[in-house]
Amino acid sequence: MRKTLLSALAGAALAGLAATASWAEEPRMGGTMTVTYKDDVSTLDPAIGYDWQNWSMIKSLFDGLMDYRPGTTELVPDLAEGYEISGDGKTYTFTLRQGVKFHNGREMTADDVKYSLERVIDPKTQSPGAGFFGAIEGFEALNSGEADTLSGVEAVDDHTVRITLSRPDATFLHVMALNFAHVVPKEAVEEWGQDFGKHPVGTGAYSMEEWTLGQRVVFARNEDYYKEGVPRLDKIVFEVGQEPIVALLRLERGETDIAGDGIPPAKFLQVTKDPKYEGMIVEGDQLHTGYVTMNVAMKPFDDVRVRKAVNMAINKDRIVRIINGRAAPANQPLPPLMPGYAEDYEGFPYDPDGAKALLADAGYGDGFETELFVANTDPQPRIAQAIQQDLAEVGIKAQIKALAQANVIAAGGEKDQAPMIWSGGMAWIADFPDPSNFYGPILGCGGAVPGGWNWAWYCNEELDKRAVAADAMVDTARQDERIAEWRDIFVAIQEEAPWAPIFNEKRYTIRSKRLGGPDAIFVDPVHIPVHYDYVYIKEDQ
Amino acid sequence: MVAYLIRRLVQAVLILIGVSFVTFVLLYLVPADPARQIAGRSATAATVESIREQLGLNLPFYEQYWRYFVNLIQGDFGRSYIQKSQVGELIAARLPPTLLLMAAAICAELVFGLTMGVIAAANRRRIGDNLLMIVSFVGVSAPQFVVGILLLYLFAVKLGWFPIGGYGTAAHIVLPALSLGFLGAGWYSRMMRSSMLDVLEQDYVRTARAKGAGRWRVIVAHAVPNALLPVIAMIGIDIGLFMSGIVVVESVFGWPGIGQLAWQAIQRVDIPVIMGVTVVSATAIVLGNLLADLVAPFIDPRIKLR
Numbered sequence: 001m002r003k004t005l006l007s008a009l010a011g012a013a014l015a016g017l018a019a020t021a022s023w024a025e026e027p028r029m030g031g032t033m034t035v036t037y038k039d040d041v042s043t044l045d046p047a048i049g050y051d052w053q054n055w056s057m058i059k060s061l062f063d064g065l066m067d068y069r070p071g072t073t074e075l076v077p078d079l080a081e082g083y084e085i086s087g088d089g090k091t092y093t094f095t096l097r098q099g100v101k102f103h104n105g106r107e108m109t110a111d112d113v114k115y116s117l118e119r120v121i122d123p124k125t126q127s128p129g130a131g132f133f134g135a136i137e138g139f140e141a142l143n144s145g146e147a148d149t150l151s152g153v154e155a156v157d158d159h160t161v162r163i164t165l166s167r168p169d170a171t172f173l174h175v176m177a178l179n180f181a182h183v184v185p186k187e188a189v190e191e192w193g194q195d196f197g198k199h200p201v202g203t204g205a206y207s208m209e210e211w212t213l214g215q216r217v218v219f220a221r222n223e224d225y226y227k228e229g230v231p232r233l234d235k236i237v238f239e240v241g242q243e244p245i246v247a248l249l250r251l252e253r254g255e256t257d258i259a260g261d262g263i264p265p266a267k268f269l270q271v272t273k274d275p276k277y278e279g280m281i282v283e284g285d286q287l288h289t290g291y292v293t294m295n296v297a298m299k300p301f302d303d304v305r306v307r308k309a310v311n312m313a314i315n316k317d318r319i320v321r322i323i324n325g326r327a328a329p330a331n332q333p334l335p336p337l338m339p340g341y342a343e344d345y346e347g348f349p350y351d352p353d354g355a356k357a358l359l360a361d362a363g364y365g366d367g368f369e370t371e372l373f374v375a376n377t378d379p380q381p382r383i384a385q386a387i388q389q390d391l392a393e394v395g396i397k398a399q400i401k402a403l404a405q406a407n408v409i410a411a412g413g414e415k416d417q418a419p420m421i422w423s424g425g426m427a428w429i430a431d432f433p434d435p436s437n438f439y440g441p442i443l444g445c446g447g448a449v450p451g452g453w454n455w456a457w458y459c460n461e462e463l464d465k466r467a468v469a470a471d472a473m474v475d476t477a478r479q480d481e482r483i484a485e486w487r488d489i490f491v492a493i494q495e496e497a498p499w500a501p502i503f504n505e506k507r508y509t510i511r512s513k514r515l516g517g518p519d520a521i522f523v524d525p526v527h528i529p530v531h532y533d534y535v536y537i538k539e540d541q
Numbered sequence: 542m543v544a545y546l547i548r549r550l551v552q553a554v555l556i557l558i559g560v561s562f563v564t565f566v567l568l569y570l571v572p573a574d575p576a577r578q579i580a581g582r583s584a585t586a587a588t589v590e591s592i593r594e595q596l597g598l599n600l601p602f603y604e605q606y607w608r609y610f611v612n613l614i615q616g617d618f619g620r621s622y623i624q625k626s627q628v629g630e631l632i633a634a635r636l637p638p639t640l641l642l643m644a645a646a647i648c649a650e651l652v653f654g655l656t657m658g659v660i661a662a663a664n665r666r667r668i669g670d671n672l673l674m675i676v677s678f679v680g681v682s683a684p685q686f687v688v689g690i691l692l693l694y695l696f697a698v699k700l701g702w703f704p705i706g707g708y709g710t711a712a713h714i715v716l717p718a719l720s721l722g723f724l725g726a727g728w729y730s731r732m733m734r735s736s737m738l739d740v741l742e743q744d745y746v747r748t749a750r751a752k753g754a755g756r757w758r759v760i761v762a763h764a765v766p767n768a769l770l771p772v773i774a775m776i777g778i779d780i781g782l783f784m785s786g787i788v789v790v791e792s793v794f795g796w797p798g799i800g801q802l803a804w805q806a807i808q809r810v811d812i813p814v815i816m817g818v819t820v821v822s823a824t825a826i827v828l829g830n831l832l833a834d835l836v837a838p839f840i841d842p843r844i845k846l847r
Binding site for chain 2: 039042124126127128144212213215239240253410431451453
């Protein structure tokens with residue numbers, strides 16, 4: 001509130017000056033923004049869509065009980081007005097906002113919330129996000145097909161939903177903010193069946209206006225939206241089929257507003273130093289770590305000394321230079337933006353001699369041969385080559401296997417396929433801003449299964465127990481304790497070195513000068529890449 | 542004639558079945574598990590199993606192919622793993638832009654190729670002939686993505702005469718059609734040149750000259766119509782050439798056709814879409830060749846269908 005008042009005052013003071021002080025502007029309503037992408041938009045069904053292109057689009061069409069304050073990782077109620085958590089942390093009672101309407105005009109009620117959660121867990125829906133709801137009572141029965149309903153979700157009255165968990169889960173409110181928990185109207189889902197993703201109907205700030213396959217998707221303002229003054233724009237046009245380089249040229253000419261795929265890595269320096277693009281690039285952090293996994297189930301990476309040696313052999317600063325400084329070197333699995341990041345932890349410094357000594361100690365004084373899997377899109381093979389050279393310095397001869405992304409993921413999911421994988425292009429980016437999400441699937445025993453994402457096949461049962469205990473600390477008063485425990489868990493993991501963390505990537509959004517809004521919404525950590533609801537178009541541009 | 546047609550149609554069907562089978566085998570061997578790919582990184586085992594069940598991925602290979610084949614002949618190409626839409630719908634939406642681009646490219650290659658061929662033949666062994674044949678040599682050998690990017694850079698980015706890629710107006714089609722047609726123009730100019738040189742040696746040309754017809758009148762009115770026939774018969778075969786070209790050209794120019802769809806599908810290992818596009822383009826190629834063979838005897842009576 002205070003901030004709003006301040007900027008209003010500043011706005012009045014600067015009214016006579018040029019409109020360059022964008023921070024002081026009142027958001028203007030109306031106008032059309034054009035966003036370009038290379039690939040076709042895949043489904044916009046919130047239960048199915050799970051890529052970086054449709055994630056934020058779905059968030060503009062649909063809403064969930066919870067969301068984040070725009071541009072931040074701070075949880076706030078959204079379709080819910082508020083919530084109460086029981087003393088044992090197992091019952092959540094959400095009070096729904098009154099008078100929220102779907103794009104088809106019908107009012108959203110508690111039954112829709114229950115239906116949407118049941119739909120996402122039902123195996124027939126084939127939702128990639130069903131697993132997030134494992135803590136809800138009755139999940140197993142519904143997900144295995146034994147039951148038709150979800151016993152843990154109850155519509156108490158039209159505007160109250162009670163959700164019972166089978167175990168306390170400190171991340172549950174984050175889960176309720178995921179796209180997979182967004183509320184859909186049953187009648188529209190039943191009308192369109194598997195094509196609901198092409199004919200989405202939600203409660204969001206925008207509604208679907210047009211979808212021309214292979215060419216464009218158009219969103220129009222939802223006049224009935226329940227948030228005052230949102231969205232700012234009348235329309236968003238998403239044009240697809242545009243190569244990133246062409247997208248940049250068109251942006252420069254003022255034909256488009258946001259290049260959705262960002263700046264191509266090979267053009268990064270040229271674009272950031274070009275005065276034509278000055279003031280159009282927004283830099284931000286993301287919940288991302290790029291890492292090399294070492295398969296602890298395969299020799300010689302079953303030996304912790306070898307894994308440490310790899311950590312010490314890689315010159316991370318040089319790799320950051322290779323990608324033109326678009327990242328910061330990492331020394332632990334968690335990214336700095338994530339709660340639980342250990343700022344005081346030093347990790348394994350770059351030390352090729354120390355690495356050689358460790359290898360000799362482990363009985364590999366003459367080195368060994370291994371394979372490094374990598375996705376075959378730029379700049380990943382170049383990064384893999386740098387790692388390969390660093391490893392060769394200490395005697396490790398790694399052969400590079402550059403494959404299509406899907407094939408690398410498939411190899412990582414087999415216990416005996418990939419000794420080392422450079423995660424670039426496929427690296428874990430957190431689904432929600434909580435350290436728990438950086439553990440279970442990628443470093444916990446649950447992910448070390450065929451088809452899983454724990455490509456190091458690292459499974460420490462003792463740490464698994466501590467992780468479960470940490471996530472049982474639901475009490476808001478214990479959150480600092482919980483985060484401290486997660487910090488210790490990740491430091492303990494890094495000491496075992498199943499990964500060699502390389503860098504935390506930054507994010508760059510390039511947008512036209514006519515777009516207004518705080519920089520933070522253009523590199524929103526949750527509404528990736530851009531929080532479309534809060535973008536506006538400045539006057540006289 | 543009818544017997545010939547029936548035989549060729551049966552052949553065509555067999556070829557298409559063969560193509561669909563070989564593609565299916567190749568994609569079956571790709572080491573990516575479609576069920577896991579659809580399920581994503583956070584899926585439960587139950588979800589993966591349910592997907593596998595619904596797609597019939599648990600069935601033995603030959604049963605999977607049979608299922609695909611039976612659906613295919615009913616016009617059902619399945620659903621995209623990535624986009625989740627019906628593959629038939631995706632292809633149908635993108636076929637008109639591709640056909641439009643091909644038609645424009647055929648016009649471009651005929652206009653440029655034939656003109657170049659005629660001028661080269663008329664100036665045989667002189668400087669004009671040599672220059673044009675160098676151009677045609679470049680056309681035949683330059684990769685289409687290089688031609689496309691060069692045209693895009695010169696005429697759209699530097700000179701600003703045309704839009705930088707996209708679809709919608711007549712101006713959008715010029716550069717992609719030229720990029721796609723440049724290769725064909727190279728071939729046609731060489732064919733036209735040698736066909737013209739043959740014709741120019743004929744008695745009736747000498748007769749025309751003897752009757753006092755001017756040089757260009759002889760070329761345009763007497764030689765070109767006769768030299769054109771064997772060249773025209775090749776157009777059907779172009780469709781096959783174009784099918785490989787459109788993948789590149791459509792991607793460079795952001796043209797929303799099936800070539801771009803194929804490129805996206807290959808990058809994302811979207812198997813049903815790759816299958817669908819392959820079957821559709823194979824059909825186009827087979828039909829194009831059939832058309833070329835059927836038209837040939839009408840153009841040149843010396844050819845007989847047997």
